[in-house]
Amino acid sequence: MPQKPKHTPMMEQYLAIKEQYPDAFLFYRLGDFYELFNEDAINAAKILEITLTSRNKNADNPIPMCGVPYHAAKEYIRKLIDSGYKVAVCEQMEDPKTTKGMVKREVVQVLTPGTYMGEVNGDGKKNNYLVALEKQGSEYALAYTDIGTGETRVTLLENEDAVLNEIQSVQAKEVVVQSEAQYPVIETLETRLGIIISRQNGKIEDPILTVVLEDITELFCQDVLRLLISYLSHTQKRSLSHIQKAIRYKSDQFLKMDTYARRNLELTTSIRDQQKAGSLLWLIDRTKTAMGGRKLKQWLEKPLISEQAIRNRQLMVQSLLAHYFERMDIAQALSSVYDLERLVAKISFGNVNGRDLIQLQRSLEQLPVLRQILEATGDSIWEATLKQMAEMPEVVALINQAIVEDPPILITDGNIIKDGYNEKLDQYRDAMTNGKKWIASLQQSEREKTGIRTLKIGFNRVFGYYIEVSKANVPNLPEGLYDRKQTLTNAERFITPELKEKEQIILEAEEKSATLEYELFLEIRDQVKKHSKQLQLLAKCISELDVYQSFAEISEEKHYVQPEISSQTKTIHIVNGRHPVVEEVLGKEKYIANNLIMDEQNDILLITGPNMSGKSTYMRQLALIVILAQIGCNVPAEQAELPIFDQIFTRIGAADDLYSGQSTFMVEMVETNQALQYATDRSLILFDEIGRGTATFDGMALAEAIIRYLHGSGKGKMLFSTHYHELTVLEHELSALRNVHVGAIEQNGELVFLHKIMNGPADKSYGLHVAKLAGMPDALLVEAKRILERLESNEKAPLVTDDSQQLSLFSASQMDMNEKQIINEITDFSLENNSPLQVMNQVNDWKQLLKKK
Ligand SMILES: Nc1ncnc2c1ncn2[C@@H]1O[C@H](COP(=O)(O)OP(=O)(O)OP(=O)(O)O)[C@@H](O)[C@H]1O
Numbered sequence: 001m002p003q004k005p006k007h008t009p010m011m012e013q014y015l016a017i018k019e020q021y022p023d024a025f026l027f028y029r030l031g032d033f034y035e036l037f038n039e040d041a042i043n044a045a046k047i048l049e050i051t052l053t054s055r056n057k058n059a060d061n062p063i064p065m066c067g068v069p070y071h072a073a074k075e076y077i078r079k080l081i082d083s084g085y086k087v088a089v090c091e092q093m094e095d096p097k098t099t100k101g102m103v104k105r106e107v108v109q110v111l112t113p114g115t116y117m118g119e120v121n122g123d124g125k126k127n128n129y130l131v132a133l134e135k136q137g138s139e140y141a142l143a144y145t146d147i148g149t150g151e152t153r154v155t156l157l158e159n160e161d162a163v164l165n166e167i168q169s170v171q172a173k174e175v176v177v178q179s180e181a182q183y184p185v186i187e188t189l190e191t192r193l194g195i196i197i198s199r200q201n202g203k204i205e206d207p208i209l210t211v212v213l214e215d216i217t218e219l220f221c222q223d224v225l226r227l228l229i230s231y232l233s234h235t236q237k238r239s240l241s242h243i244q245k246a247i248r249y250k251s252d253q254f255l256k257m258d259t260y261a262r263r264n265l266e267l268t269t270s271i272r273d274q275q276k277a278g279s280l281l282w283l284i285d286r287t288k289t290a291m292g293g294r295k296l297k298q299w300l301e302k303p304l305i306s307e308q309a310i311r312n313r314q315l316m317v318q319s320l321l322a323h324y325f326e327r328m329d330i331a332q333a334l335s336s337v338y339d340l341e342r343l344v345a346k347i348s349f350g351n352v353n354g355r356d357l358i359q360l361q362r363s364l365e366q367l368p369v370l371r372q373i374l375e376a377t378g379d380s381i382w383e384a385t386l387k388q389m390a391e392m393p394e395v396v397a398l399i400n401q402a403i404v405e406d407p408p409i410l411i412t413d414g415n416i417i418k419d420g421y422n423e424k425l426d427q428y429r430d431a432m433t434n435g436k437k438w439i440a441s442l443q444q445s446e447r448e449k450t451g452i453r454t455l456k457i458g459f460n461r462v463f464g465y466y467i468e469v470s471k472a473n474v475p476n477l478p479e480g481l482y483d484r485k486q487t488l489t490n491a492e493r494f495i496t497p498e499l500k501e502k503e504q505i506i507l508e509a510e511e512k513s514a515t516l517e518y519e520l521f522l523e524i525r526d527q528v529k530k531h532s533k534q535l536q537l538l539a540k541c542i543s544e545l546d547v548y549q550s551f552a553e554i555s556e557e558k559h560y561v562q563p564e565i566s567s568q569t570k571t572i573h574i575v576n577g578r579h580p581v582v583e584e585v586l587g588k589e590k591y592i593a594n595n596l597i598m599d600e601q602n603d604i605l606l607i608t609g610p611n612m613s614g615k616s617t618y619m620r621q622l623a624l625i626v627i628l629a630q631i632g633c634n635v636p637a638e639q640a641e642l643p644i645f646d647q648i649f650t651r652i653g654a655a656d657d658l659y660s661g662q663s664t665f666m667v668e669m670v671e672t673n674q675a676l677q678y679a680t681d682r683s684l685i686l687f688d689e690i691g692r693g694t695a696t697f698d699g700m701a702l703a704e705a706i707i708r709y710l711h712g713s714g715k716g717k718m719l720f721s722t723h724y725h726e727l728t729v730l731e732h733e734l735s736a737l738r739n740v741h742v743g744a745i746e747q748n749g750e751l752v753f754l755h756k757i758m759n760g761p762a763d764k765s766y767g768l769h770v771a772k773l774a775g776m777p778d779a780l781l782v783e784a785k786r787i788l789e790r791l792e793s794n795e796k797a798p799l800v801t802d803d804s805q806q807l808s809l810f811s812a813s814q815m816d817m818n819e820k821q822i823i824n825e826i827t828d829f830s831l832e833n834n835s836p837l838q839v840m841n842q843v844n845d846w847k848q849l850l851k852k853k
Pocket residue numbers: 582586590591592593594609610611612613614615616617618755756
């Protein structure tokens with residue numbers, strides 16, 4: 001049997017630890033470096049662009065190796081996490097200087113994309129959620145938490161679509177499942193959406209679980225939370241005390257939008273580059289704190305459907321709108337508030353430093369100010385907020401008394417604690433200062449004593465304090481005055497017993513004071529930690545207040561109005577509505593506001609109009625107004641009356657499905673089908689040019705069939721834009737359908753888009769106008785016009801319901817040229833512009849033509 005290559009004891013230790021963390025890069029601490037070996041080293045060297053070397057270069061099996069200095073490790077770890085990997089940090093648990101044999105090492109934390117607390121990319125206005133998922137029968141339980149804020153939620157979902165939707169809506173990078181779990185959605189998450197799947201045995205006990213499960217009664221929800229906490233416990237290996245009790249939510253408590261809709265409507269990122277710029281969030285975000293920014297994003301992703309809850313938010317916004325100066329003061333006070341949520345997490349996680357505590361103090365100092373302002377409004381709606389915004393004077397006082405104004409980043413180096421806070425520390429400091437003063441005065445007294453004006457006192461790490469006399473002056477020293485310590489080329493160094501005694505006092509005091517400061521700091525931290533729950537509640541209040549003032553600010557600046565919302569009505573009545581983002585980009589003067597009126601009976605608006613005239617903008621405008629209304633913000637319109645919608649379905653624009661690589665037409669059909677299946681009488685459906693992705697007849701047939709299917713099906717309100725003018729005749733037949741069009745006129749030979757929505761179907765020949773403007777040959781345009789007219793005369797009846805249409809079209813092509821010409825001329829012939837005599841002559845011409853046949 002071949003012998004296994006023998007490893008050094010260190011490698012044995014490394015391999016044993018690595019075996020426990022197969023899916024993470026193991027950062028193995030070796031002195032001042034973290035080293036990586038084997039596969040880890042090969043891969044990390046590539047990703048981190050660092051040199052790959054090897055251990056035992058000359059041996060038969062050199063071990064690939066690379067390393068990063070410990071003080072720079074943070075950046076490297078961040079890079080790996082950012083690229084979707086995990087990192088297990090393995091530290092030396094003993095001091096190598098005082099340990100005989102192998103130093104004990106342990107993994108102290110596993111950093112993963114879903115649990116990373118540092119900022120990966122962004123401005124802190126984004127949550128980083130870790131999701132846990134379980135399946136039982138056909139049902140799923142899903143829980144998530146942001147370890148940086150402790151916020152935790154759990155829900156039950158009934159199918160795979162709902163799971164994918166929820167996970168994408170919280171933008172999770174990592175999903176935890178049970179160790180042995182195997183079901184299709186896991187594969188979809190991993191391969192199609194590129195989400196990291198982590199496997200975990202859900203049985204690790206952690207004291208925080210009791211808190212997390214406090215309000216959760218359903219066993220299945222408890223299970224998935226247990227899995228979530230197990231994973232956190234396994235990876236973080238430290239106090240999770242800031243994780244909050246889980247909130248059970250149901251997805252039907254919020255306005256539902258699937259991933260497509262959210263993406264199409266560009267709520268939090270633009271379609272073009274997936275960045276915040278150009279999105280609705282980008283436009284309306286006037287929050288002053290990072291936690292306010294996160295709250296706004298959460299609200300935008302989950303608009304409300306409860307009339308009462310929406311009205312509540314509206315009241316807060318109106319109160320702030322009515323009190324301009326108070327609002328300005330609030331905004332200013334909020335600008336001095338730091339990220340309380342993250343500070344609490346850091347405090348309980350144990351990685352808080354002096355600066356963080358100063359930030360906490362500064363934030364808390366704004367509380368009385370904020371309370372005073374809210375009270376000054378005299379509005380009773382702030383009562384609940386005021387109750388929750390408890391001031392914490394003892395925390396402020398503690399930090400104020402204990403921590404210096406500008407503490408260092410490290411908590412082990414001293415200079416954090418203020419003078420006067422702790423007697424012992426003051427004594428050490430006195431000893432240090434007095435000792436140093438004594439030494440400083442020593443130089444003067446010794447110079448006087450010896451008459452050597454160049455004598456000086458110095459300090460080095462090896463010998464401590466010494467008296468230095470130049471070689472030339474040494475003979476002038478009285479014999480036996482000092483003890484000789486060191487000889488240099490040009491000087492001699494001496495010490496005295498008294499000097500050494502003082503030195504001892506200083507060094508001891510220095511060491512003791514650093515240790516004491518560290519201990520005191522930990523005590524203070526624990527003191528503050530006791531207020532975690534209160535601080536979290538405060539963070540919630542402040543972040544909401546921040547969103548309200550943000551709503552008020554944008555509403556005032558952009559002249560948005562408070563919409564009248566009601567779950568009773570089915571009428572949409574928007575006067576001079578605008579698309580908030582397009583308006584912002586174009587400038588208010590250039591944007592043409594439009595009404596959108598759909599009464600109880602009118603369920604479908606069929607929108608026609610030339611390309612680029614503004615059909616999809618008009619449709620998106622409605623969706624964005626609805627969403628703004630349901631998050632409690634004012635809306636871009638002069639007046640708005642809206643029902644409360646439960647879901648928004650969209651099929652808009654040409655956003656290819658980049659994630660799944662499906663064809664555009666397939667995506668179109670998938671999206672359309674979602675609406676057909678799941679829409680209710682309270683849903684909003686936006687269909688933009690359904691059928692465009694396939695052949696004309698296919699497309700038109702599908703479009704008409706979809707309209708017919710939804711008409712009278714009681715599936716809410718639908719806006720349907722189309723190029724197929726043929727569909728406009730449906731208005732005669734379908735009572736709940738109404739035609740509108742986007743106006744355009746020809747002016748000085750140019751087609752001018754009015755961007756104005758008008759009643760009735762569009763004029764049909766814009767396509768030809770555009771072709772003419774593009775300079776196509778006249779002959780071709782004449783021919784196109786003839787063909788168009790022929791098609792139109794053949795297709796007055798809707799296609800799908802009349803199979804013979806295809807036939808009559810076919811027979812039309814069998815006609816001879818003369819007949820076709822006559823029919824075209826008859827169609828073109830204007831009775832109004834010809835005298836009776838001219839008409840008779842013309843008819844005669846046609847008869848002659850027919851005879852020639
Ligand atoms: N109400 C408006 N006021 C001013 N400009 C507008 C308005 N609506 C749209 N536009 C401008 O017209 C452009 C085209 O709008 P949109 O994409 O909505 O047209 P469309 O009719 O849906 O086009 P297509 O049929 O090619 O999809 C927009 O980018 C915008 O610049």
